[in-house]
Amino acid sequence: MAEDQPAGAPRTLPIQSATFTAEVNAEIRRAAATGIYDIRGGGAKRRVPHFDDLLFLGASVSRYPLEGYRERCDTNVILGTRHAKRPIEIDIPITIAGMSFGALSAQAKEALGRGASAAGTSTTTGDGGMTPEERGQSTKLVYQYLPSRYGMNPEDLRKADAIEVVVGQGAKPGGGGMLLGQKISPRVAEMRDLPEGIDQRSACRHPDWTGPDDLEIKILELREITGWEKPIYVKIGGARPYFDTTLAVKAGADVVVLDGMQGGTAATQDVFIEHVGQPTLACIPEAVRALQDMGLHREVQLIVSGGIRSGADVAKAIALGADAASIGTAAMVAIGDNDPKWEAEYRRMGTTAGAYDDWHEGRDPAGISTQDPDLAARLDPVEAGRRLRNYLKVMTLEAQTLARACGKSHVRNLEPEDLCALTMEAAAMARVPLAGTDWWPGKRGQDF
Amino acid sequence: MQTFDLESMGLRDLNAALQGQGPDTNETSREVVNPRGSHALAVGLDAPLDVTVHGSTGYYCAGMNSRATIRITGSAGPGVAENMMSGTVIVEGDASQYAGATGHGGLLVIRGNASSRCGISMKGIDIVVGGDVGHMSAFMAQKGNLVICGDAGDALGDSIYEARLFLRGRAKGLGADCVEKEMRPEHLELLAGLLDRAGMNARPEDFRRYGSARGLYHFDIDNAY
Numbered sequence: 185m186a187e188d189q190p191a192g193a194p195r196t197l198p199i200q201s202a203t204f205t206a207e208v209n210a211e212i213r214r215a216a217a218t219g220i221y222d223i224r225g226g227g228a229k230r231r232v233p234h235f236d237d238l239l240f241l242g243a244s245v246s247r248y249p250l251e252g253y254r255e256r257c258d259t260n261v262i263l264g265t266r267h268a269k270r271p272i273e274i275d276i277p278i279t280i281a282g283m284s285f286g287a288l289s290a291q292a293k294e295a296l297g298r299g300a301s302a303a304g305t306s307t308t309t310g311d312g313g314m315t316p317e318e319r320g321q322s323t324k325l326v327y328q329y330l331p332s333r334y335g336m337n338p339e340d341l342r343k344a345d346a347i348e349v350v351v352g353q354g355a356k357p358g359g360g361g362m363l364l365g366q367k368i369s370p371r372v373a374e375m376r377d378l379p380e381g382i383d384q385r386s387a388c389r390h391p392d393w394t395g396p397d398d399l400e401i402k403i404l405e406l407r408e409i410t411g412w413e414k415p416i417y418v419k420i421g422g423a424r425p426y427f428d429t430t431l432a433v434k435a436g437a438d439v440v441v442l443d444g445m446q447g448g449t450a451a452t453q454d455v456f457i458e459h460v461g462q463p464t465l466a467c468i469p470e471a472v473r474a475l476q477d478m479g480l481h482r483e484v485q486l487i488v489s490g491g492i493r494s495g496a497d498v499a500k501a502i503a504l505g506a507d508a509a510s511i512g513t514a515a516m517v518a519i520g521d522n523d524p525k526w527e528a529e530y531r532r533m534g535t536t537a538g539a540y541d542d543w544h545e546g547r548d549p550a551g552i553s554t555q556d557p558d559l560a561a562r563l564d565p566v567e568a569g570r571r572l573r574n575y576l577k578v579m580t581l582e583a584q585t586l587a588r589a590c591g592k593s594h595v596r597n598l599e600p601e602d603l604c605a606l607t608m609e610a611a612a613m614a615r616v617p618l619a620g621t622d623w624w625p626g627k628r629g630q631d632f
Numbered sequence: 633m634q635t636f637d638l639e640s641m642g643l644r645d646l647n648a649a650l651q652g653q654g655p656d657t658n659e660t661s662r663e664v665v666n667p668r669g670s671h672a673l674a675v676g677l678d679a680p681l682d683v684t685v686h687g688s689t690g691y692y693c694a695g696m697n698s699r700a701t702i703r704i705t706g707s708a709g710p711g712v713a714e715n716m717m718s719g720t721v722i723v724e725g726d727a728s729q730y731a732g733a734t735g736h737g738g739l740l741v742i743r744g745n746a747s748s749r750c751g752i753s754m755k756g757i758d759i760v761v762g763g764d765v766g767h768m769s770a771f772m773a774q775k776g777n778l779v780i781c782g783d784a785g786d787a788l789g790d791s792i793y794e795a796r797l798f799l800r801g802r803a804k805g806l807g808a809d810c811v812e813k814e815m816r817p818e819h820l821e822l823l824a825g826l827l828d829r830a831g832m833n834a835r836p837e838d839f840r841r842y843g844s845a846r847g848l849y850h851f852d853i854d855n856a857y
């Protein structure tokens with residue numbers, strides 16, 4: 185073209201495609217060169233409607249606020265009141281989500297236990313079993329019951345404070361686990377009964393039950409093994425939250441853990457993370473509606489996760505009907521993941537602080553998503569635990585601040601009426617009015 | 633011998649009674665009558681008891697058993713002896729799906745046939761089946777031994793890791809990455825011991841051995857479907 189143009193004629197600027205972006209093209213080239221899909225850690229990176237699209241209204245003449253620091257605003261949550269002889273009580277409405285030893289180093293697991301315990305809340309095992317480090321440092325430990333059943337044994341089951349039957353995860357509803365060979369260290373291999381160094385696949389379905397009727401019997405078995413003492417949670421990915429919540433409750437769950445699509449994972453196909461599941465915001469009202477339809481809202485507790493970052497997110501999740509929120513990625517960041525202080529090392533791996541997500545490769549400079557003894561030794565579990573405690577404390581203070589502003593003496597009393605939405609999408613998903621209106625798309629009795 | 637009648641006592645009381653037995657009890661025999669296909673019978677035991685269940689059981693009988701010997705005179709429902717750690721479970725009749733699923737140790741003997749997914753995700757348990765097993769048996773089997781005196785259904789040993797499979801009859805088909813392997817003297821010896829412990833009358837020489845080709849141990853484009 186250029187040669188045909190008269191000298192000095194104006195030229196079009198090079199235009200990059202909005203469809204074939206630099207990232208898209210780089211991925212096409214990577215796929216063409218390697219023949220394998222991209223595997224990574226973390227949650228969805230695309231923007232989806234989220235808690236940022238909601239605001240609290242605050243108090244005024246029609247509602248009066250509570251005095252900060254002076255008037256009480258409680259934050260405790262009791263989980264497992266439906267059937268368990270020993271429900272667990274946490275001091276703050278935030279729990280640490282299940283992350284496996286294998287995905288994370290033993291030091292990182294210990295730090296999570298320390299931080300959670302100091303903040304008066306629970307932490308959770310993961311795909312790979314319970315380590316003595318985390319049991320020892322966690323005053324309240326939830327033991328996950330996963331399809332792989334790696335390391336599952338009745339002794340640890342009895343040591344747990346609650347049992348979480350994992351049906352799915354928000355990052356990959358319908359997907360199984362992955363742990364690549366670099367992270368199958370001798371200790372991880374032994375705990376999982378696997379050969380060292382292999383790329384491990386874990387199943388996407390449980391080996392000994394298939395539908396909700398079977399799940400009911402499975403829960404009965406777990407209760408019989410543990411003397412009906414422990415709360416039984418059922419964790420679901422944000423796929424069909426109304427039906428999945430209904431079926432989990434019908435099967436006997438004391439607590440439903442609902443993980444939206446932004447939820448993190450240790451390692452999964454990027455296509456799964458970005459293209460399967462519904463945003464957390466869209467999942468909560470559906471799960472709450474299911475609980476209300478059964479007359480069990482607040483009797484079966486709802487824990488929500490997937491992209492929770494702050495006390496504001498926690499307060500909004502609770503206002504929509506959750507009893508507590510759970511964090512994975514944010515807890516990792518609090519203890520040191522993706523810290524700019526390791527920038528030189530991130531650069532050497534072709535990435536940058538904040539974007540590092542090749543957790544499956546086990547080369548985490550922060551010593552968190554690794555099994556390399558030298559890297560893992562960089563994380564001081566005591567210091568990291570302190571940082572997590574501080575962060576949990578700040579989140580709790582933030583949630584209390586917002587609850588007091590709405591006139592609530594317990595964060596649990598926050599309600600949808602305290603919220604408005606900034607976008608039509610968020611209004612439709614959260615079923616709260618678009619700011620400045622009394623309307624949301626789909627509101628009953630009103631036409632669009 | 634202590635007898636528990638499920639017609640007059642509830643499941644919770646029965647399991648609590650069986651679980652409550654200290655390991656140093658001298659009188660170790662128990663029998664359960666009228667099981668009527670109940671689910672989660674005799675689960676989570678953790679003492680060297682000798683329990684006989686007279687009749688047939690529902691789901692997950694003897695689940696997570698440690699150290700106890702549990703004998704079922706009838707047939708067993710899905711997931712018998714799931715996640716067993718140690719001890720022995722004997723089913724005189726047939727077993728439904730997922731028998732011995734994820735078992736970490738101990739011996740499961742099924743005198744009749746076992747349905748699909750027998751030994752799924754097994755992690756160290758030994759399973760001896762007198763008759764046939766259904767499809768997808770030993771799926772993702774990690775460790776331990778599965779002995780099948782009859783035939784196997786389709787996709788035997790699919791995605792298997794390091795478990796060993798011994799088959800006297802024929803498999804309708806082998807699963808992904810499962811191959812026949814040489815039967816060496818140490819395997820014949822191992823098999824003879826298993827057959828002996830299970831009280832099965834069969835000659836080790838009549839079996840073939842199957843295991844992992846280890847081709848799926850590393851992600852590779854050419855392994856994908």
Ligand SMILES: Cc1cc2nc3c(=O)[nH]c(=O)nc-3n(C[C@H](O)[C@H](O)[C@H](O)COP(=O)(O)O)c2cc1C
Pocket residue numbers: 225226227281282283284287288309310311312328350352353354419443446447448449450489490491492510511512513514553
């Ligand atoms: C490193 C890592 C490992 C995880 N491992 C597990 C696991 O073993 N089992 C599980 O149910 N969820 C696992 N998850 C998901 C978390 O439990 C949780 O659902 C998710 O992190 C919540 O979303 P968030 O990361 O946005 O807070 C993992 C998440 C991360 C980041």
